Structures are given as structure tokens and as C-alpha cells.
Amino acid sequence: MLPLSGLRVLDLTRLLPGGFCSLLLADFGADVVKVEDTGMGDYVRWSPPYYDGAEETTRGALFLALNRAKRSIRVDLKTDAGKQVLLRLVRDADVLLESFRPGVLDRLGVGYERLRQENPRLVYCAITGYGQDGPNRDRSGHDMNYLGLGGLLGLTGDADGPPIQSAGQIADIGGGALMGAIGVLIALRERERSGEGQLVDCSMFDGALSWLALVAADALATGRAPRRGELQLAGALTCYRPYKCADGYVTLGALEPKFWQAFCWGVAREDLLEHAFDPPGSDAHKAVSEIFTTRTREEWRQFASEHDCCLEPVLELDEVLDSQLVAAREMVVGLAQPGAEQQVRLLGLPVKLSRTPGDPARAPGPALGEHTDEVLEAAGYSAEEIAALHESGAVAGPGSVQGAFLRS
Secondary structure, three states: OOOOOOOEEEEOOOHHHHHHHHHHHHHOOOEEEEEEOOOOOOHHHHOOOOEEOOEEOOOOHHHHHHHOOEEEEEEOOOOHHHHHHHHHHHOOOOEEEEOOOOOHHHHHOOOHHHHHHHOOOOEEEEEEOOOOOOOOOOOOOOHHHHHHHHOOOOOOOOOOOOOOOOOOOHHHHHHHHHHHHHHHHHHHHHHHHHOOOOEEEEEHHHHHHHHHHHHHHHHHHHOOOOOOOOOHHHOOOOOEEEEEEOOEEEEEEOOOHHHHHHHHHHOOOHHHHHHOOOOOOOHHHHHHHHHHOOOOHHHHHHHHHHOOOOEEEOOOHHHHHOOHHHHHOOOEEEEOOOOOOOOEEEEOOOOOOOOOOOOOOOOOOOOOOOOHHHHHHHOOOOHHHHHHHHHHOOEEOOOOOOOOOOOO
16 A cells, blocks of 8 residues: 555646646555646646657646646536535545635635635645745746746856756745645644644745755855855855866766865876865866866766766766666656557656655556546535536536647
């Protein structure tokens, strides 16, 4: 049995932050029901698709990456009957995730205070850009906006260059999805003691800002905030930087004296031993830069195997996914997909439990509205009531909807 088996989650979110949050729960056994609208559903369904033979499927690469092992029900929350469906589903739910702007579900009559009347034990997690209060409460935003306002973007890059965007969505995943999952699990643990649920207010801005815990602590203590290019662990030290080599780039992370000594001794440059913390542009930095151009990535990898100095190549993504390290850590897994001859390859689980591991390959992502009738029946609706809900448009079952979001 998976560790979260028996946990019931209603996921009203779309796109990345909420989807990744509920994915973490689903991979460890939670029954995650995607509550999608009766139109396009989760926008990420309309991302560039996989092809199973000659036929295109709406379960595209991005959707599968976030929604394996979940179920899908289509509900129109703008109708009275649709709202009643959600209220009934909430009665047996442990967790509800939503990512609307603050107040949207309240205006629909199914906000937190209304839902907790149906189920006082409900843990309600709202993942938003700027939180449930504050001056930016109602502003729109995306990952880069939160990183810009939170200082991370402004501190990333060289002193004489522009802010550099990260390849990963730090605020969406690190500030939203991960903080949301942690908040949900904390609230569930507290519920064991009190018997009551609560609202988890998860702001992607707050979460991303918390990544600067050490930097901000220093700034608050000294009264001086660093500028781009001045952070020791973001390019200000000769011993801790990426370097261009003969056929690409490598990373040198020789922060501790023993690692810097191993590097200097290995390249026969003992004269650099006292210059580990010299800044970019210094004579030491120029010397180290020249040293790295004399060998290839592979030669530097072999060098690091002989001289323990925290030195590794900078790999392209295709190299990463095909690497021995990824294979050994089971960070790419195969997932069977209905109608497809070959398994779909997706990233595996970043959290490994020794006794009750998760299972990222236990089920594919759901078709839009695939489980509508199944979920309604389990909630106590009769066949006649389910048919009436379909007839009124309050719910919908499996159906093809032409969308264009993110389509290439």
C-alpha cells in the first residue's frame, strides 16, 4: 500500500503549480480528482501532444508529466447544480487545492468558509501569486514576475549583464507547488490532533522569497543588500563558478579549502592557493579561465575523479536524461498510455522512501471528464440524477474540445 492511500484530494487547479503539488500526492497514493470545467478543462491538456501512431491525443507531454494517476471530472461551477456537486464531493474529501485569484470561489458561493460548513475537517490549500491579503492580492502574475518582485531575478547574472531567467520555474514549483504540498501535509498532521482542517495560504511570491533565506538574513543584519554579481554563491568567487572549457562548460564548486587545494595541486598551480575568493576579472580568475580551456568536459570529469574538487560538466538536457546517474536514481520512468504502442517516458520521483516508496507509473493521466460518472456515483448520485446533471450541462463526461493553448 502506498503511504498516502486513502487520502482524497479535489484539485481545481490548472497548469503547473497546483498540478505539480497534487502530482506529489498522487505519486504516493492519494486519490486525486481533477475538477475541470465543462469547456477546455486544464489548459495544459492543449500543450504540444504525443502521437500514438497516426492519431493525435489530447493527453500531451506536459499534461502527462503533471497528471499521471489522477482522475478527471467535469463540473460547471457557474451553475447551481454544479456547485452542489462540488459541495457533495467536499464532504468526503481530505484536501482541496485551488489556484484562482483570491475571492473567485467566494463569489461563486463555494469558497473556504462555505466548504468547511460541509466538511470541518477539510484542508483547503489556495496557491496564488501574492497570497490572500496584501497590496498585490488581486494582481495577475507568472513565475518571472514573482522572481522579479522577490529579488531572485535581480540577483541572478553578472554585474555588468541583465537579469538571467532560470530554465526551471522556481516560483511556480519551489515557491508554489512544494510549499503547497508541505502546507497540506502539515495541516493534515495537525488535524490528527485537533480534528479540524484549516486554510493553507500559499503565495508563490512568499515561497520564492524564502529561497533567499541566507542572503536576506545577511542583508537584514548588516543593513546592506548585495547587488547582482556580488553574491558569493552566484558568481562572485573564482573558486565557485562555471567555466568555459575546450568543448563546452564545466562547474567548479571548490568552496571549501580542501577542494580548492585539490584543484590547484591537480593543475600544478600552487600559486593560486591563496586566491580562491578573488573576484571575477582578477588575475586569479583569468588564470583559472585559461586553465579550463586546455581540456574537454570529459577530461575534466576524469580529472575530478582523480582530484576530489567538486568539478562537474555542464550537460545539455538530452545528455542528462540519458545519463547513468539518472538511470541509477530512477529519475526517468516509463508509463503505459492507452492506445499507444510504446511507453511514455517521464521524470520519476525526487523523494525516495525506503519502506513505502511511491509509484510514478501506476496509472496514466486521465482523459478530460473520463471519471465524471464514476466519481458522481461514488458520491451517492443515482443513475437518474447523473443523467439529469449531464442534461442540464452542470457536468460533462469524456469529450473532445478543440483548444489552442500552448499548441505548437
